[in-house]
Amino acid sequence: MAFNVLIVDDSASMRAVIKKVIRVSGFRVGKYHEAGDGIQALEILSAEWIDLVLTDINMPRMNGLELVRQINADEMLRSIPVVMVTTEGSEDKIKQAQALGASGYIKKPFLPEDIKMTLSRMMGEEVEDEIVHEEEYETGDF
Amino acid sequence: MRSSMRKNMKLAISDVLETMFFQAVQFVEEPLSIAEWFSGNESLNIARLEFAGPVCGAYYLWVPSGLAAVMTANFLGLSEDGIDDQQQADTIKEALNMIGGHMLSHFDEQGAYQLGIPEMLARQEGMAPVGREAGEIFLCETDVMRLAAEIRLQ
Numbered sequence: 236m237a238f239n240v241l242i243v244d245d246s247a248s249m250r251a252v253i254k255k256v257i258r259v260s261g262f263r264v265g266k267y268h269e270a271g272d273g274i275q276a277l278e279i280l281s282a283e284w285i286d287l288v289l290t291d292i293n294m295p296r297m298n299g300l301e302l303v304r305q306i307n308a309d310e311m312l313r314s315i316p317v318v319m320v321t322t323e324g325s326e327d328k329i330k331q332a333q334a335l336g337a338s339g340y341i342k343k344p345f346l347p348e349d350i351k352m353t354l355s356r357m358m359g360e361e362v363e364d365e366i367v368h369e370e371e372y373e374t375g376d377f
Numbered sequence: 378m379r380s381s382m383r384k385n386m387k388l389a390i391s392d393v394l395e396t397m398f399f400q401a402v403q404f405v406e407e408p409l410s411i412a413e414w415f416s417g418n419e420s421l422n423i424a425r426l427e428f429a430g431p432v433c434g435a436y437y438l439w440v441p442s443g444l445a446a447v448m449t450a451n452f453l454g455l456s457e458d459g460i461d462d463q464q465q466a467d468t469i470k471e472a473l474n475m476i477g478g479h480m481l482s483h484f485d486e487q488g489a490y491q492l493g494i495p496e497m498l499a500r501q502e503g504m505a506p507v508g509r510e511a512g513e514i515f516l517c518e519t520d521v522m523r524l525a526a527e528i529r530l531q
Contacts (some may be wrong), residue, residue, distance in 0.1 A: 245494065246474070248467040251453055252397075293474070293492050309378065322478020327488030343475045344396035 237265035238286035238358060243276040243302065244320070245294045249343075253289060253320060253350065260351040262358070271295025277305060280312055287357060289341075291322040292328065300335055307336030316357045320345070379513070382528065386515060389480035390526055393472060394519070397449040406514040411439060411525050414516050417445070422465060423498045424473040428481065430490030431438035432498070434512070434530035436480075437498075438473040444522040445469055476526065 240257065244252045257264060268283055270276035272294040279285070288306065292299035299319055306312045307362045318339035319332050329340050339353045387404055394400040415421060420442040427435045440448065442465070449468040450457045474495045481490050512529035 246467055246471045248449070248453060248464060249471050255454055293478075293494065322475050322482070322492070323488075324478065324482030325485045325488040325490075331488070343454055343478065344393045346396065 237263040239266045239268065239274060239284055240264050241268045241270065241279055241283075241288045242284045243270045243273065243288065243290035243294070243299065245271050245291065247271075249291070253259045256347045256350045258356065260347060260354065262351075262354055273299065273302035273305070276302055280306070280315075285315055287318050287354070288315055288317045290317060292319060292332070300332060303332060303335045303337050318353055318357060320350075383513060383515075384439070385480050385483040386476075386513070386526065386528060387509075388483065389476045390515060390517065393475045393479055394448075397452060397475065398472065399451045400444075400448065400519040400521070405518060407516060409516060410511060411514060411527065414525050415439065415441070416524060419522075422469045423500060423502060424469045424495050425498050426470075426473045426477045426495040427493035428477065428490050430485070432530055434528060435471055435493075436477040437527040437529065438469060438476065439525040439527075440469050440472075441522045441524070444519065444524055448472065466497050469498065474499045495515050 242253050243252070244250050254267050266283075268279050268285065270279055273290075274297045276288070276290065280288075288300040290302055299321065303317050303319070306315060306317055313336065316338040317336065318341060319337050320341045320343065322341040322343045332340060339357055341349050341353055393403050394402050405503075422440045422442060422445045424438045425435050443469065445465045446457045446460055449455070449460045449465050452468050453460075474492070477492055481492070486511065512527050515526040517524050517526070
């Protein structure tokens with residue numbers, strides 16, 4: 236079953252990287268949606284069917300922790316798993332995100348396997364053991 | 378504190394550049410300023426990321442354009458030819474964001490520090506003001522070119 240993903244990060248480059256990593260991990264994604272901050276993310280969530288949210292914490296206008304809090308406070312949205320993908324790695328921040336309703340936490344810098352394992356757990360998907368290498372990865376060490 | 382700060386910062390720079398940008402980093406321990414480290418003519422991308430907490434300050438990252446193009450290509454999985462200035466700037470800011478956050482996560486278990494939003498600077502903005510000591514400087518070499526980082530405390 237394909238699922239729709241919302242990627243929230245104020246860095247367009249990081250959104251592109253996360254999207255690419257999900258794609259080569261073998262997950263069947265129907266649609267990718269992108270947002271640059273929490274406010275834009277909520278607008279997308281109110282208009283589109285989203286199965287999974289991956290969000291940074293540190294963003295302008297509305298940060299990722301506030302976004303998680305608002306998703307969890309909304310009856311229609313609270314069943315959507317939210318995974319934090321962030322440089323903020325302190326135990327305190329992780330606990331704060333969990334208390335607000337985050338389902339998972341991935342620290343930057345990350346390997347593709349980090350995204351793959353977390354998404355497997357979130358979505359109950361089984362994917363192939365090996366990362367599928369697209370042509371642009373031939374020179375990389377992913 | 379200084380030695381643990383330097384150790385954590387070096388670890389963060391290495392981890393981030395190797396994991397996300399496939400750049401192996403060697404640190405050079407020479408008493409040089411940032412201006413002395415670069416030849417003076419290369420075009421430099423300079424990013425700043427402020428942090429606040431028990432101690433306040435900012436991280437800086439200096440990346441020559443040639444290295445920025447390579448890092449961006451590696452990060453995004455694109456060829457260097459297809460990269461624009463905005464993508465390069467975005468990549469450098471994200472690199473600094475990851476370095477700063479990764480460095481803080483090594484000692485900030487209580488979450489007492491807050492990171493700002495990374496921003497690009499003009500060259501003169503990135504240099505320490507005249508008469509003010511530079512902060513902790515990290516001079517690095519990759520296979521491609523040099524880069525530098527700095528932590529300045531208020």
